[in-house]
Amino acid sequence: MISNTMNNKLPKKYIVFKTAYFFVFPVMIIITSIFALGTLFRSAEGYHSRLIATILFAVCLCAAIGLFIANKIFEENEQYKAFSYPFMNKFSLGSITALIFLMFITLFPFYVVIINSIKTSAEANALGFTYIPKQGVTFSHFEDLFVNSTGIGIDLMSSFFNSLIYATFPVFAGVLVSALSAYGFAKLNYKGRKFVYEFMIFTLMVPGCVTMSSSYVLFDRLGWTSGVGLSLPLIVPRCFGSIGTVMFLREYFKGIPDDMLAAARIDGCGKLHIFTAIMLPLGTPALIAQFVLGFIGVYNDYQNSLIYLKYPEQYTIQLALSFFNSEYMDKALASAAAVFGIVPLLIIYVIFQNKIISGISFSSGLKG
Amino acid sequence: MENNISINSAKYQKKRKLMKFKDGLENFLISSLPVFGFLIFGAFPMVLSLVMSFFEMHDTDFSNAVFIGLDNYKNMLNFNVYGKDFLYTFLTAGIFMISVPIGLAIPIFIAYQLNKIQFAKHFFRSVFFVPAVCAVTIIVIVFKMFIDENSGVFNQILTGLHFEPVKWLTGNPLTFNISMIIVSVWSGLGYATVLLQAAFAGVDESYEEAAKIDGASSSQIFWKITFPAITPTLGYLVTMRLIDSLQQMSLYYQFGFGIASPPQWTEGLYAYNTPVVYIYRMIFANSYQFGYGIGSAAAWILAIVIFVVTRINFKLQEKWVSYDF
Known part of the structure; x- marks a missing residue:
């Protein structure tokens, strides 16, 4: 210079x-x-x-x-x-050094759990952590988890599929419903629209712990908590979408020019037809982002499954994994279970990372 | 317009009004499907839990419920009944709140550094975000291997350097809470980093350039321009984190119940009891002793505390959050 x-x-x-x-x-x-x-x-x-x-x-x-x-x-x-x-x-050397240092701190726990999962049980449970498997590498713990799962008492695979069901269909329906609602709030006018919207935002302010007891009472009275199969309390409320998604999609739909909708209306499109023919196709990137975020949220949800699921056959992956937290659990086995728990989300994250990150930055009122 | 009679005729006006009403109703129905969901699964339970907090109920059947007025609230706030237990849960939550400033200071540093480097920005950001997609359950399993007393990585490093090993989870309530803070700071790093990095990227460079030309030092530029410009995002994060830390449950619950002898503040008051864990156990684990009514009352007290904390937070934020940029 x-x-x-x-x-x-x-x-x-x-x-x-x-x-x-x-x-x-x-x-x-x-x-x-x-x-x-x-x-x-x-x-x-x-x-x-x-x-x-x-x-x-x-x-x-x-x-x-x-x-x-x-x-x-x-x-x-x-x-x-x-x-x-x-x-x-x-480049600033200070920045790079600090970032690499922090990156190692961030990734180190993952290294530990992955390394533990391929050690022999004896080595993983021994006093003192070994950074490189000394007694050889084994994949028998994964085998134990999926093939000989009766010995452990928890079927990770079926709980994974349970989670998958809870995290896909209700979230998908919820995103569609939210999109319809966002379309209404963004493009359709009626008296009291502002009030309805603000009412929704107001419900966001009430802490979730307040409804913990009464929701259970409500669902129990409806007879939804006693079933052995899929648990309705984990499905039905989610089908109605989420306020965060409505807010996000409303901002997104506002960016679609009104002229386009007017042209469609002149050509004879009804309101719902405009939604399916214009809003949905144009909003697909935002919808995917919201779907992925919702999927991650539901897949990682622990509290609701803890409250509503009673039988081992109903367990979601989070409940099943929480059994590996016990002090007496074989560490190698627990690590293998954790690795199995991380992998699906990691794959989704790697595929959709730009969508996830832009979705998050957008939802706080910024464009990342 | 004047000579067009049909527009001004009463019949036409009536029809027009009807059509407008129908149109509005249609628009309302389209936009309010989630609203019905919130009415049934959000607003109704809210009212229900307020009603329940005035009853003594040990099961979900209302015909067995006994109206006891404000007794639930009195019992929760009375030190001779459950008030002491409940106060200790707020002590836990208060200690856990330390994770808010720590958990935001590190992301500010990371995000600032990320904006300074020219390359690999997205790579670093992606890496820092990885813990944020992990569920609490997995984080607990992973960190169990770190903070285990006998074979944990932390203690191994400490003994390797001839320090005394620390009983992270079982030692005393304070070390238990510090462990929780470490875990939550680690897991919350990515989310805050992403938001703050976007905020730093959004700072108008012309201000910084102008200050540089005027001879401002880099620390002056940071504290007078860059930092105030990101305070709206930071304020948002502080608010969310405060509310979340008061409502923390999964982390404490899973760590606390995975160990054989959890630390206690005093006899019978376990350190893993955050307010929400306590309320959860009142409702679902000890419903014979406590039940749904008193659980709801406790939840409403917590809600009021959260409300007050949020108000104080907003009042304070008027001082340090600037919207001038």
Whole structure:
């Protein structure tokens, strides 16, 4: 950049310092924060880890502050401030280091669970976690989960299909209903439309815990909680769509020009025909985003299944998986179950990630 | 218009009105299908639970219910009856609320850094979002392997560095709650990052450029321009997280019931009892002792607390959220 012309004027020690600062400072910050964490724990009998961590933390902190101040002082020199190698502008090393560090923290738990799932039971349950399977790799736990599932008492596969049923048809119907409603709120006028819309938003404000008891009473009185098959309380309310989806789709449908609808009306389209012929096809991307988000939400729902499902044959995947939380459960088996629980959503996430992320950013009033 | 008699005739006007009414009704029906759903499955249960909170009911049958007026509320707030237990659940929720500032500070940092780098932005964002698609159940299984006392990864690292191992889940209520905070911060990282990154991307660069030309330092630019510009999104996240943390259930319930001897605040007051776990257990696990009526009353008290917290939050947000950008 500009610096190329100035390089020869700047003393070499400044250049060395600036380059060193660029590389060392971000690393320094991360090391300091690690030592800071160390000061929070008690040291073991006969060792002084905490003291050492505290001293190292103090030293690193002082060094980091010293570097920072030195850089600030040098920056009063205009040439120093303007100097930079081209790569310094291309990326910020501090950002990259910090992001990679945080990325490892984010992914590390997944690594642990995947590695545990392919270890032998003996190794997985032994004291001390091994980062690489030492007793060989085995897939027998997955086999146990699906082929010899009677030994465990929980049929993961059938609970997975239960979840799939709860998460597809009701959510699909709900998204369609929400879309119809959003079309009404966005494009059709009637007296009191604003009031109805605000009433819907108002119901969003009431915390869900309030209706926990009364919903159960209501469904029990209706006779919906005693069945052995599919549980209606997990299906019927979801078929009516969700307020969040209506709000999202309403904003989306508002963007469709009125002229298009007027043209269709002149050609003799009824209101519902306009909906199926214009709104649905144009809104497909948004509908898919909402469907995927709804699917993830219902598939991951634990609380409602806990309340309404009583028999093991009815269990959703979340309820079935929660049996692997027990303290006495074989860790390798539990890991295998967790891996099986993650995989379907991970596949969906990889396929639809742009839709999911834009759907989420949009729903908070932003366009990501 | 004047010479067209039929438009002004009473019959035509009546028909026009009828047609307009029919049109409006049709529009209403189209847009209000979900509204009926909310009336039946949202608003009606709300009223029902308010009514139920004045009754003593141990099963779902109303003919066995006994009207006891405000006794349920009195019992919930009386320290000699259930008030102490209930207050401790709010202590748990209060400690858990620490996860809100921590769980948003880290995403602010990540999102800011994501906007600074030129490449691999989408890759990083996708990676950070992965925990957000995981269900609580899976997160619990995964973190059990981390915070296990004997063979957990955390303790292994600690003992490797000659620190004393920590009893994350069974030690005392505080470490239990800290574990929950760690887990929820980890799992909430991605969602906040995505929203905040979109907010950072939406900041008008011309403001920053102008400030730079005027000689502002990068920290000045961040605190005076960039940060205020993302406060609306941040405020939204704070509100949602506050409400969610007061209504936390699945995480505490699953961690608490997976261990043989959960830590207690005092005798019989378990640390896993957040308000909603407590209410859930009142209604469904101990309905012989408590039942649906008092559970509803407790839920309404919680709702009022949530309402008050939200109001305070909005009042405070008037001070730090700026809509000028």
